[in-house]
Amino acid sequence: MRRWLSQHRAAFGLAVRRLAAAPFNTLLSLLVIGIALTLPAFGYLALDNLRELGRNASGAQQISVFVEVGAARKDVVEIENRLRGLSTVRFSFVPRDEALKRLQKSDEMAEIVASLPRNPLPDAFVVEPADTAPEALEALRAELASWPKVAHVQLDSAWVKRFDAFLRLGKLAVLLLAGLFGAGLVAVTFNTIRLQVMAQAAEIEVARMIGATDGFIRRPFSYFGALQGGLGGLLAAALVYGALRLLAGPVGELAALYGGSFALHAPAATDVAALAAVGALLGWIGAQLSVSLSLRAFD
Amino acid sequence: MIVANSLTKRYPGGFEALAGVSFEIRAGELVLITGHSGAGKTTLVKLIASIERPTSGSLVVNGQNLSALRRSAIPYVRRHFGLIFQDQKLLFDRSALDNVLLPLQIAGLPHREAVRRAQAALDKVGLLKREKANPIALSGGEQQRLAIARAVVNRPTVLLADEPTANLDADSAADIRRLFADFHRVGVTVVVATHDQAWIDHCGGNMLRLAHGRVA
Structure with a gap:
């Protein structure tokens, strides 16, 4: 168990060092991942706010x-x-x-x-x-x-049904968008890891000859993919938060013109954690696919 | 310890590097695999180290039949060997110490213990003072000694080398031969593929001569 933990700690440290070793490349990758996650995340929060707006509308669901x-x-x-x-x-x-x-x-x-x-x-x-x-x-x-x-x-069931149908349509659009951009995130990580594997071909070859398992070779790349995806998720949360802050004023003014009061709610801590977790998971999947294909080429 | 029976290796295209080779190497022996270029020495080393698989025949190492080994079990078999290559296969993006640390990291040793053992291995081959040096700054002989330190740091049961003295000057080659003899003296099984005539002439162990893929 100690050995296993020690290997994971070393792999995690190596992944962090690789991220820090090329700050410009890391920043660009994070931006691509962050923007890819921002669009569906923003759509999700916009729908959530809309649902809240519908709930608050006078008599809507009373x-x-x-x-x-x-x-x-x-x-x-x-x-x-x-x-x-x-x-x-x-x-x-x-x-x-x-x-x-x-x-x-x-x-x-x-x-x-x-x-x-x-x-x-x-x-x-x-x-x-x-x-x-x-x-x-x-x-x-x-x-x-x-x-x-x-x-x-x-x-007023007709109004409720219309509103619900609109929300369901919006949810479907967000899901499609999330699937599309999620695949994009996997592809970005796949490519980044593939380049890393190519750059470290000598090390991988030597490590395999002296008894490294596929798991040992795969581990730092998996951590790298997950870290990159997770950080991209956090960046996406920051972008969504910024966008909502920008929109809060005009939306409040619009609501006041209709005689109501409405405040956009920012992503909750659980939303931020979920976004980081989704980013990490997709990054991990991209890394797994990339390393598996690359290791097959070594055989 | 190592038993080969009708071992054959045929490459795609039909070239037969080994054709029905049989031999036995006992624990603690020093065996030189000799023969002209293309005799099948390197192929045999690669088969013993499970870098390649035989086309037919059986190869049993420490009681395990390598021909029937699952792919996932190969890394664990390789950890029983200390592998040394003619081109050393050192990593030039890290220090000498870090090169020697790699097998211990793969084995999952705690860092402090790994460093202690790596330094002891470097000391054994006379490179402790150069532990921080990048391998590119070392001479050919020093690079080969570094490769030996990496091979022995995990205390392998078999030291397996492919032309470890090729491309070295006479003095460096003699140093390497002495190191192998030292490891043999302390009970390590040593198997070396070589055409180093000085070594063949003064071999203190057994010889396995190959010619055109067969035991001569």
Whole structure:
């Protein structure tokens, strides 16, 4: 075990030294990898922000539950208790008097409301489900509608479906982009490692003659590929963060023009770690492919 | 220790470098493989070191049949040998000490112990004072001694050399011969392919003469 660890430590050290030995080449490779990872990562975060925007849009993923006009207080309490029993929703109660007051505040409706002999509005609950998938919303709507003394359940399902379809399309585009640029990253690492193997052909030949296993020869290159990919991933995270910072101002202003407030959220620590891990994995794969093919040429 | 039975090596194109060679080398022996150029000496060394595979016949080293060896097992077999080549195969991008350290790094020795053993091997061949020198700065004889230090640092059971004194002046060649004799005296099996007449004339061991790929 000690020997195994010692060999891995030496291989890692060698990979770091090789990265540091050619800083300009390393920088160029990191830039290529970083940019290749930036585009899908930015797309992913943009979609994430859009999903958040959709969630925040007024009434977008809310369900309004209207109680029958003649329902007694105990019926309303019963509905409230049932809602409290659903662990995956948040809700608020809008009494019919409160609803009328809100309507009276509206310029267009004030006159009409004033002419009414009595309050025609029912008590209502505004429900915000945690799961905003269209199927889940539809299922919840149907369940709420089946409760006693519930007159009507309103869900703007068409809007939700359209928005969800748009998000799914965007997700697919990001996945395709990620696949394309991921392959590019593997190719970049493949080529870098191939050049390194060629430059170290003499060392590899001697090492094999004196008993080096393929694993021993492969190890520094694998670490190199993973390190290069991982650093490229971190660079991509930095680029995405920079781009989001640049966009934050104009997006905030745009949201304000529509009477809302919205702030783009930057990549979380887990996003950064995931990006570095994906970069490292792709770099490692590129290195494995390259060394395997090169070692075959040595046989 | 090394037993060959009807060993044949045929290269693509049909050239038969070895044709049914049989011999036995016992542990602790010193054996010179001799013969004219093209007799099959280098091919035999490469087969013993598992650098090449025989076309037919069997070659058993330390009880292992090399002809039937899996590819993944070959590196571990090679670690039993100390290999020395006519062109030394040194690495010129690192110091003499680092060249000798390589087999120990492959074996996974902790760095401190590896350095201690590499320095001891350099001392044995008289190069300790030049441990930091790049091999390119060493003379031909010193380079060959460095190659020997690298070959013996892992304490191999067999020292296997291909023309180790070729291209060396008489004094350097005598130094190399003395070193091989020293290792033989301490019990290492030494197998050397050579056409060095001085060595052949004063060989203290056995001779395996090859001619046109056969034992003469």
